[in-house]
Amino acid sequence: MGWTISDRELEQLLAQMTTEEKVALVNGRHLWKTAMNYRLNIPEIVMTDGTYGVRYSTDQIEGLTDERDGLDQFLAVVNRRQDDQDDQDAMVGGSKPATCFPNGSAFGCSWDVDLAREFGAALALECQEFGVHLLLGPGINIRRTPLAGRAYEYYSEDPLLSGDLAAALIDGLQSGGVGASLKHFACNNSEIERTTMSSEVDERALREIYLKGFERAIVKSRPWTVMSAYNRLNGVQTAENHWLLTTVLREEWGYDGAVVSDWHGIKDRPASLAAGNDLDMPESASRRAELLAALAEGRVEQAALDQSCRRVLRLIRRARQGERRNARFDRETHHALARRIASESIVLLRNEGDVLPIDPAADLTVAVIGAGAVRPIIQGSGSATTRPTSLDRPLDELRALAGEHVRIEHHLAEDAEGEEAAAAAARTADIVIVFANSDVSADGERADRRTLALAAGQDALIHRLAKANPRTIVVLATPDAVTMPWADEVAAIVETFYAGQGMGHALARILFGLANPSGKLTTSFPRREQDIPGFLTYPGENGRHAYSEGLFVGYRYYDRREIEPLFPFGFGLSYTRFRYSGLRLDRSDIAPGERLTASFEISNVGTRAGAEVAQLYARPLSSRLHRPVRELKGFAKVHLEPGETRTVTIECEGDDLRYFDPARGEWAMDPGEILIEIGASSRDIRLSAPLVAAPGDVRLPPFDLDTQPTILFERPGVRDALVAFLAERLSIGGEAADQLVARTESSFLGIYKTICWFIGDRLPAEDLRRFLIDLSAGTTAAPTTYDTVH
Amino acid sequence: MDYGFEDLGSLSGGVKAFVHGALEVPFHWHDHLEILMVVRGSVRMIIDGQECLMGSDDLVIINAHSAHNSVSLDPGTVLCGVHIDVAHAERQGLVDFSKRYLQCKSFLTAKHFCDDVVAPMRGLIARLILSSGNVEDGLLRTCLAGLLCCHIYRHVPYVPRREAPSVNGDGRERVMRIMERMRAERDGRLSLEYFAEMEGLSIPHLSRLFRRHVGICFRDYAQNIRLDRAVSQLVESGQSIVDIALDEGFSSGSLFYAKFRERFGCTPAEYRRRRAEPQGEAGSAHPYRHLLMELAERDDGLSRQLMRLPESRELVAVCALHASGMG
Known part of the structure; x- marks a missing residue:
């Protein structure tokens, strides 16, 4: 029976707890549990890793129910693992098999929120069977650089797409009674010195890019927990960052769940509690002692402890009430879902001469080359690594689907001799399929990639195979973007990212045309490493990592700099063709709080059924502050039979058309024109229509003594008001005052110093300041006074 | 039912099983360990001053000298359990068993604990009750009781006994x-x-x-x-x-x-x-036989436990004694 305790009883319970018991409750128990309170009957809950699959470590979760100290426990786990001969991979050793679904960077390419919900529900069912109450995912850090070690776990370089996919996945998970932990909050975008490095991010970039996805997911899906990150943000450890965890997360966004630390991510426990990091994971006697001491000395308020306890108690209540102890998941059904998600996520990047799909009924020889065909790379390495329930090997799947006249031969090509044989086979084959990947050992949690190139030797092998046979198809398994110096030489490129245990099957179906690829990139692929946004200041140094590109992350950067990416954001090919037509907007102008509905038609004008991801971008034509050329504001994925036409509707909130103005400390919309664009990718805009931004009254930054006269007089009424003010205050008459103001107009000094320049210090600064403050309060923005962007 | 301190005397084989329907059990305590489980229905108990709501399948260990009561919340409730003489178990080789304040409330624990630790206890208790009353099952009862004690000794977490009362x-x-x-x-x-x-x-x-x-x-x-x-x-x-x-x-x-x-x-x-109306009493499992059979036959991990028992130091010691002809 769930833990049915009313809010009132919960408060009574809190009142009965001793300070030691409260401190114990806001710390975990062992690695993956909360602390049960036996005296007061507070149950424990179980949490575990997994952004794309449940990593249930039997040793770590079940093995230790006694009071042995940390070293004993560590040795017990280590020794048991060594005994387990079945497990080759130490990382997943002792884990229960669970479905390994496509990783974040793969799954993101599905652009499918309904699928995300289904994905979340499946994860919930697996958690329920394992007795897990809280799954430590999804992670939605912005993929700022493709080199980032944990890029494979995350969805996109764009916050709207990240936030919407996460919201749907969380919704599916939590509807199944299992809590999510949205992570890593915030700006954990590189693994280099990851617990000490400070991500130095300006406030606009933070608000519009790095926090936006979290805000979106939190408002839409209310995750039970949010996980603070390992890194520092603008100098302050995120777990100890009051502005981040309390001002923004709770006060501005109204988040009412609990904040949990990343494992051993808290350095100063008292500071983290005061900042709003409720639950400190995992168990740490020393951090408990620090907190107790701080409470005793009054450095942390009892009220802060009570508040965190309250949140943890509510979390436990939710978790216990969500329990479904008899739930079981069907391995086959979930494997099929893993295949389906992979199929929706795989991206076809190039298909010259329609080399794909391969006709399974044709009479031809296919040379399959590379270890990836038999030992596929289906996931990244790190805390998220899952032990799959089964594994589809691409070579087996290709053979299973090939017709009787398709001859498939395989070459590992793992040494010089093998490459020779592979090249020879390529020369005589009708089609070559080569499996390539980035250097697996260099990648994953704890380490960024050092290069965007493929693993050593693979670029050369692909060059060689392409030379031997122009009908060469490259199948990539990479965490994020890679460079492709051979891109123009090969016939086709298929990017699977890390597509989980069903990848082999999904890939084979796509290659043979039984499925039509519909994934689209969620990051920009650069032509060379030097094109990566932030290249000049990556990685951080001396403990500081300046996000020098500001809010121009990903395609926002390539667009503004007019750099041609290798493959743009939102790009992906299909075996069929789609025609876009008839864009209409349900309104001609928009203000914050209003909603735009854009409708248009998509027709499948090819011969195969397929799915298209249509993207809605907003392009501000004028702006007071720097703006990206275009930003994603909505998307839709539609499945169409050959010849079918469907009306697609995408909604866009007026609020999402705003930008953050740090000067005012708030979101703002400038009056002016916005172009609404519908694209098949960020660089393939098919339709557009104008929309007028009509925000009504706009508060602008307040004037002060140092405001330049040109800025001051931009606003209507200000000049006349100043003339009147000076005439009265200096007793000089209207005409003289007008001449004085006229002389100030082109000054480069602030208004006060300019006036002093002409008349000495006869005007008290305080008088002018008060006048300017009153003036600020009464003025509104004039429409379209800003320079047109570009 | 005795009120207050309950003197159960010495338990034959160190264990005494019971089963009963919806019942008011007033506050009492005793110097045996008690395991109580809800077979059907629900009860509200107060143990060591803390209210416990238990539903079907929940199980709790009540330590010796812990004051407790129970109130069945619906008339169809069936409860069963055992009293264990920890001193007896200690004499059988479970060193310092009586010094443990055992912590086992199934409704507080994770699923794996319920599956691996609680479920076998349920199965053993059900078997104990089913074998009650037959003289010829005496040896079986002794074995089951021993298994139950070994299982608890090995798997149920505890704090040192002295600390427990001081909590209050x-x-x-x-x-x-x-x-x-x-x-x-x-x-x-x-x-x-x-x-x-x-x-x-x-x-x-x-x-x-x-x-x-x-x-x-x-x-x-x-x-x-x-x-x-x-x-x-x-x-x-x-x-x-x-x-x-x-x-x-x-x-x-x-x-x-x-x-x-x-x-x-x-x-x-x-x-x-x-x-x-006629109803079940302690020692006579008859009216609840089908419920207990269900529990005993459920896959509770007991068989897995038995398979693993040769690893157990206690059993190894027992086997060694038998092998040496001293058992």
């Missing part, structure tokens, strides 16, 4: 004594004032102390005693219900009816009628 602070013994006296009190003087004076405590102090240790307030506890006595009279005597009510100090029949219904979920007349 001082005064526990005093409250225990008062409870015992309240039970013994025959002339209706179940007032807080009376006991406060007797113990030399202020009324608010005793009130708080009592509530802290027993989990309910003095007045409710006193009323429960009166209701419990009324219940035994209902079953044991032929007195009229109104007479019983007045005997137990209730000012009116209607007040007695209201309080009785509140506590037992039925009217006194219904209670009397129901108790007159």
Whole structure:
């Protein structure tokens, strides 16, 4: 029976707890549990890793129910693992098999929120069977650089797409009674010195890019927990960052769940509690002692402890009430879902001469080359690594689907001799399929990639195979973007990212045309490493990592700099063709709080059924502050039979058309024109229509003594008001005052110093300041006074 | 049912199993370990002053000398369990078993604990009850009891015994004594004032102390005693219900009816009628046989436990003794 305790009883319970018991409750128990309170009957809950699959470590979760100290426990786990001969991979050793679904960077390419919900529900069912109450995912850090070690776990370089996919996945998970932990909050975008490095991010970039996805997911899906990150943000450890965890997360966004630390991510426990990091994971006697001491000395308020306890108690209540102890998941059904998600996520990047799909009924020889065909790379390495329930090997799947006249031969090509044989086979084959990947050992949690190139030797092998046979198809398994110096030489490129245990099957179906690829990139692929946004200041140094590109992350950067990416954001090919037509907007102008509905038609004008991801971008034509050329504001994925036409509707909130103005400390919309664009990718805009931004009254930054006269007089009424003010205050008459103001107009000094320049210090600064403050309060923005962007 | 301290005497083989239907078990304690589990229905218990709500399949270990009661929340409730003589188990080789304050409340624990630790206990207890009553099953019962003790010894977490009572602070013994006296009190003087004076405590102090240790307030506890006595009279005597009510100090029949219904979920007349019907008693599993069979046959990990037992130091020792001809 769930833990049915009313809010009132919960408060009574809190009142009965001793300070030691409260401190114990806001710390975990062992690695993956909360602390049960036996005296007061507070149950424990179980949490575990997994952004794309449940990593249930039997040793770590079940093995230790006694009071042995940390070293004993560590040795017990280590020794048991060594005994387990079945497990080759130490990382997943002792884990229960669970479905390994496509990783974040793969799954993101599905652009499918309904699928995300289904994905979340499946994860919930697996958690329920394992007795897990809280799954430590999804992670939605912005993929700022493709080199980032944990890029494979995350969805996109764009916050709207990240936030919407996460919201749907969380919704599916939590509807199944299992809590999510949205992570890593915030700006954990590189693994280099990851617990000490400070991500130095300006406030606009933070608000519009790095926090936006979290805000979106939190408002839409209310995750039970949010996980603070390992890194520092603008100098302050995120777990100890009051502005981040309390001002923004709770006060501005109204988040009412609990904040949990990343494992051993808290350095100063008292500071983290005061900042709003409720639950400190995992168990740490020393951090408990620090907190107790701080409470005793009054450095942390009892009220802060009570508040965190309250949140943890509510979390436990939710978790216990969500329990479904008899739930079981069907391995086959979930494997099929893993295949389906992979199929929706795989991206076809190039298909010259329609080399794909391969006709399974044709009479031809296919040379399959590379270890990836038999030992596929289906996931990244790190805390998220899952032990799959089964594994589809691409070579087996290709053979299973090939017709009787398709001859498939395989070459590992793992040494010089093998490459020779592979090249020879390529020369005589009708089609070559080569499996390539980035250097697996260099990648994953704890380490960024050092290069965007493929693993050593693979670029050369692909060059060689392409030379031997122009009908060469490259199948990539990479965490994020890679460079492709051979891109123009090969016939086709298929990017699977890390597509989980069903990848082999999904890939084979796509290659043979039984499925039509519909994934689209969620990051920009650069032509060379030097094109990566932030290249000049990556990685951080001396403990500081300046996000020098500001809010121009990903395609926002390539667009503004007019750099041609290798493959743009939102790009992906299909075996069929789609025609876009008839864009209409349900309104001609928009203000914050209003909603735009854009409708248009998509027709499948090819011969195969397929799915298209249509993207809605907003392009501000004028702006007071720097703006990206275009930003994603909505998307839709539609499945169409050959010849079918469907009306697609995408909604866009007026609020999402705003930008953050740090000067005012708030979101703002400038009056002016916005172009609404519908694209098949960020660089393939098919339709557009104008929309007028009509925000009504706009508060602008307040004037002060140092405001330049040109800025001051931009606003209507200000000049006349100043003339009147000076005439009265200096007793000089209207005409003289007008001449004085006229002389100030082109000054480069602030208004006060300019006036002093002409008349000495006869005007008290305080008088002018008060006048300017009153003036600020009464003025509104004039429409379209800003320079047109570009 | 005894009130207050319950002297179960020495248990044959160190274990005594029981099963019963919906029942009021007033506060009591004993020097045996008790494992109580809900086979069907739900109960509200107070153990060491803390309220526990238990549903079907929940199981709790009540440590020796822990005061506890139980109130069945619906009439279809079936409870079963065992009393274990820890001193006996200790003599059998479970070193320092009696020094452990065992922590096992299934409703607080993770699923794996319920599957791996609680479920085998359920299965063993069900088998123990099913084998009760037959003389020829004596050896089997001894084996099952031994397995149950070994299982608990190996898998149930604990804190050192001495720490446990101190969680509730001082005064526990005093409250225990008062409870015992309240039970013994025959002339209706179940007032807080009376006991406060007797113990030399202020009324608010005793009130708080009592509530802290027993989990309910003095007045409710006193009323429960009166209701419990009324219940035994209902079953044991032929007195009229109104007479019983007045005997137990209730000012009116209607007040007695209201309080009785509140506590037992039925009217006194219904209670009397129901108790007159034949039902299961401790040691006789008959009426609940199918439920217990279900439990015993459920895949509770017991077989896995048995397969793994050769690893157990205790069993290895036993086998070694047998092998050396000394067993």
